[in-house]
Amino acid sequence: MTDTLLPAIAGGPKAKSSPYSSGSRFGPEELHHLKQALDQNTLFYARGAKVRELCVEFARIHGVRHCIATSSGTASIHVALGALDVGVGDEVIVPPITDQGTIIGVLLQNALPVFCDVLPESFSYDPADLERKISPRTAAVVAVHLTGSPNDMDVIFDITRPRNIPVVEDCAQAYLAEYKGRLVGTMGAVGAFSLNDFKHISAGDGGLVLTDDDELAARSALFADKWYDRSAGRSGWSLAMLAPNYRMNELTGAVGLAQLARLPGIVARRREIGAAYDSAVSGVEGLFPVVPPAGGVSSYWFYMLRVDEALLGASRDSVVEALVAEGVPAWGPYTTRVKYLEPMFQELRAYPKSHFPFDNPVYGKVEYRPGLCPNSEKAVDSTFIIPVSEFHSDLDVQETASAITRVGLYFNARRQPSGKE
Numbered sequence: 001m002t003d004t005l006l007p008a009i010a011g012g013p014k015a016k017s018s019p020y021s022s023g024s025r026f027g028p029e030e031l032h033h034l035k036q037a038l039d040q041n042t043l044f045y046a047r048g049a050k051v052r053e054l055c056v057e058f059a060r061i062h063g064v065r066h067c068i069a070t071s072s073g074t075a076s077i078h079v080a081l082g083a084l085d086v087g088v089g090d091e092v093i094v095p096p097i098t099d100q101g102t103i104i105g106v107l108l109q110n111a112l113p114v115f116c117d118v119l120p121e122s123f124s125y126d127p128a129d130l131e132r133k134i135s136p137r138t139a140a141v142v143a144v145h146l147t148g149s150p151n152d153m154d155v156i157f158d159i160t161r162p163r164n165i166p167v168v169e170d171c172a173q174a175y176l177a178e179y180k181g182r183l184v185g186t187m188g189a190v191g192a193f194s195l196n197d198f199k200h201i202s203a204g205d206g207g208l209v210l211t212d213d214d215e216l217a218a219r220s221a222l223f224a225d226k227w228y229d230r231s232a233g234r235s236g237w238s239l240a241m242l243a244p245n246y247r248m249n250e251l252t253g254a255v256g257l258a259q260l261a262r263l264p265g266i267v268a269r270r271r272e273i274g275a276a277y278d279s280a281v282s283g284v285e286g287l288f289p290v291v292p293p294a295g296g297v298s299s300y301w302f303y304m305l306r307v308d309e310a311l312l313g314a315s316r317d318s319v320v321e322a323l324v325a326e327g328v329p330a331w332g333p334y335t336t337r338v339k340y341l342e343p344m345f346q347e348l349r350a351y352p353k354s355h356f357p358f359d360n361p362v363y364g365k366v367e368y369r370p371g372l373c374p375n376s377e378k379a380v381d382s383t384f385i386i387p388v389s390e391f392h393s394d395l396d397v398q399e400t401a402s403a404i405t406r407v408g409l410y411f412n413a414r415r416q417p418s419g420k421e
């Protein structure tokens with residue numbers, strides 16, 4: 001190793017010497033659609049055109065019959081569960097490493113979240129644990145495509161289809177990710193997306209629901225709109241079911257529509273960056289990127305790496321520290337703890353003054369104990385993130401890739417003497 005390859009923590013020059021490039025996410029296209037939305041003199045989705053156009057376009061891109069707009073990704077998943085009739089006494093399978101938006105709708109429907117472990121390499125559900133966690137009460141499985149990498153859908157369907165259990169795809173982090181030639185969000189009964197400001201595309205907040213099923217589409221539209229029936233030709237309505245107001249307004253629809261046109265370019269650039277980091281890490285022992293299952297193509301919401309401390313010769317925290325010293329804003333873990341170790345689950349208290357639905361006697365004794373999903377717990381201690389942005393220049397990507405390799409090889413080299421003993 002020459003002096004110039006010494007990492008910054010060992011006195012070498014920083015690999016990332018210049019600030020990362022950035023750019024404007026919003027421009028004339030967004031303004032154009034916003035102006036048109038305002039010119040309609042209504043911002044209500046059922047009277048204006050923007051939310052409808054966004055939905056038509058999103059469904060078209062995905063080759064799916066229906067898209068329903070919502071106010072967030074959390075709302076989209078809740079809408080999916082509401083449309084699927086998930087309710088009291090049901091169980092819904094969820095992963096332990098995800099945004100809480102995956103889980104909130106389950107509890108709002110007064111159903112029980114059941115956590116299924118994931119495989120360390122792909123963050124797809126562990127099939128053995130999925131088999132174990134499914135019960136006669138399982139009303140849905142939520143498959144999260146974490147970091148942009150698709151879940152192993154065939155493995156999930158092998159287990160759910162014989163039992164007629166619907167799958168909800170949580171695509172909040174995975175716009176245009178693919179699995180065996182199909183886009184995520186088109187394989188399960190319902191696909192749920194987020195337009196929050198941190199996602200591939202942003203409308204500030206917002207969400208989209210995809211389904212090919214006419215009845216689920218109709219129920220999703222009702223569930224997202226206080227069960228108001230605004231479908232063509234219907235007059236009057238009846239409040240048949242408790243449902244929230246998760247409507248998207250026309251301003252959000254306008255921005256979402258303009259953002260959608262940018263999406264293919266955003267994903268293509270993120271894939272180039274992901275490929276560069278894959279190759280940077282390939283020569284390092286003990287650093288592993290998230291590997292999509294066979295036939296999977298990630299859309300890289302961020303780049304997540306797992307550290308095998310013994311193989312690499314350093315802990316996750318040491319690697320993050322070394323990368324930060326290089327000028328790379330690495331951070332981790334994605335979630336500070338697995339979701340079931342959060343106070344809500346430890347105290348079994350989702351609502352004030354109540355332990356419902358955890359104390360619903362149909363479930364017996366509910367307990368979310370440490371060790372429930374060991375791979376996920378281990379991932380919290382061993383993973384970290386390198387941010388990915390479509391605005392990063394080739395130089396940014398090259399320097400970041402150098403930092404990864406330099407830091408990784410440095411730790412590998414230091415490890416070897418003791419590793420051989």
Ligand SMILES: Cc1ncc(COP(=O)(O)O)c(C=O)c1O
Nearest residue numbers: 072073074099101102172194196
């Ligand atoms: C995997 C996943 N699911 C659901 C959500 C919830 O989306 P929102 O913040 O739009 O409610 C997020 C958002 O971070 C997410 O990453």
